[in-house]
Amino acid sequence: MNDRLAGIRQEILSGIEQHAESRAAAFELRKQFLDSKTGKIGRMMKEMKNIAPEERAVFGKSINELKEWAQQKFSELDERLKAKELERRYESEKIDVTMPAQCVETGNLHPVTQIRNQLMDIFVGMGFEVAQTREIEKDYYNFEALNIPKDHPARDMQDTFYLSPEFLLATQTSAAQIHTMEKKKPPIKIVAAPGKVFRSDDDATHSPMFHQMEGLVVDERITLCDLKGMLELFAKKIFGEETTTRLRPSYFPFTEPSVEVDVSCFSCGGKGCRLCKGTGWIELLGAGIVNRKVLENCGIDPDRYSGLAFGIGLDRAAMLKYGVNNVKLLFESDLRVLRQINDN
Numbered sequence: 001m002n003d004r005l006a007g008i009r010q011e012i013l014s015g016i017e018q019h020a021e022s023r024a025a026a027f028e029l030r031k032q033f034l035d036s037k038t039g040k041i042g043r044m045m046k047e048m049k050n051i052a053p054e055e056r057a058v059f060g061k062s063i064n065e066l067k068e069w070a071q072q073k074f075s076e077l078d079e080r081l082k083a084k085e086l087e088r089r090y091e092s093e094k095i096d097v098t099m100p101a102q103c104v105e106t107g108n109l110h111p112v113t114q115i116r117n118q119l120m121d122i123f124v125g126m127g128f129e130v131a132q133t134r135e136i137e138k139d140y141y142n143f144e145a146l147n148i149p150k151d152h153p154a155r156d157m158q159d160t161f162y163l164s165p166e167f168l169l170a171t172q173t174s175a176a177q178i179h180t181m182e183k184k185k186p187p188i189k190i191v192a193a194p195g196k197v198f199r200s201d202d203d204a205t206h207s208p209m210f211h212q213m214e215g216l217v218v219d220e221r222i223t224l225c226d227l228k229g230m231l232e233l234f235a236k237k238i239f240g241e242e243t244t245t246r247l248r249p250s251y252f253p254f255t256e257p258s259v260e261v262d263v264s265c266f267s268c269g270g271k272g273c274r275l276c277k278g279t280g281w282i283e284l285l286g287a288g289i290v291n292r293k294v295l296e297n298c299g300i301d302p303d304r305y306s307g308l309a310f311g312i313g314l315d316r317a318a319m320l321k322y323g324v325n326n327v328k329l330l331f332e333s334d335l336r337v338l339r340q341i342n343d344n
């Protein structure tokens with residue numbers, strides 16, 4: 001009898017030693033001994049009834065001891081395996097918090113787009129609507145309707161890429177004035193973009209493709225004062241509160257009078273530096289009072305209405321604002337340059 005119990009004890013010990021690698025295997029092993037119906041210890045309990053009554057108490061006590069001992073062994077084993085499993089899991093889920101983070105590259109808008117968005121925001125804030133410009137124009141819209149007839153010397157100011165005698169690559173965004181006034185009657189207050197224009201011109205400050213933004217206001221009693229006041233406000237917003245503007249007489253066939261608008265140099269504050277070539281002023285845009293002939297060409301009565309128009313070079317504004325000294329840098333897609341200009 002005692003031999004049998006000792007045998008089972010031995011079986012359990014060697015079972016635990018040999019195949020209890022996982023909690024599932026340990027559970028199976030436990031069942032072989034401790035299952036109340038099929039387990040070896042359980043089955044011995046059932047043999048009680050075949051045992052002589054005077055031996056029963058001792059027998060029962062021994063089996064109970066064995067049972068308790070086995071339960072103890074298996075629960076120790078389970079604890080051990082549980083700890084081991086946890087350790088394995090920690091090991092497999094371990095992360096090295098000192099590893100350098102993976103760098104996620106985010107792009108930014110092109111400097112010219114950034115400037116364009118900023119200008120649009122300012123003008124929209126002043127109540128302007130946004131119109132579209134075209135890259136391909138008819139000679140009529142780009143020149144004739146703007147009071148630049150064929151053989152007019154002003155055509156020489158803008159070396160034009162002709163696609164055919166009738167069609168050309170827009171040399172200026174001013175055609176947007178005509179398109180707008182043909183469709184809409186005063187009051188008119190628009191800025192036109194995206195403003196891609198083309199001229200056969202190529203050096204450090206000129207690119208054959210560049211960008212302008214056109215502005216047009218037509219209503220009763222619009223004067224040069226409106227133009228000056230509005231552009232001054234605009235200049236302060238884009239280049240800083242201390243910026244002032246001045247108007248210089250100029251010539252454009254579609255405006256009369258015509259002006260060139262300068263802003264006080266925002267680099268030296270007007271004292272004179274390399275950026276403003278010692279003058280204290282920086283040329284920013286062309287503007288003027290819309291020529292009566294242009295209003296007439298669009299069927300607007302010049303005795304009742306007057307207008308102001310302006311055209312801003314976006315690439316020039318971006319170069320000034322971001323300190324880019326060669327316009328080519330804006331169009332070479334060099335990430336070293338583009339990454340530095342993030343002004344959103």
Ligand code: PHE
Pocket residue numbers: 171172173174252255286287288309310311312
């Ligand atoms: N279109 C002119 C240019 O390209 C700029 C301009 C626009 C001037 C509107 C006056 C009015 O130089």
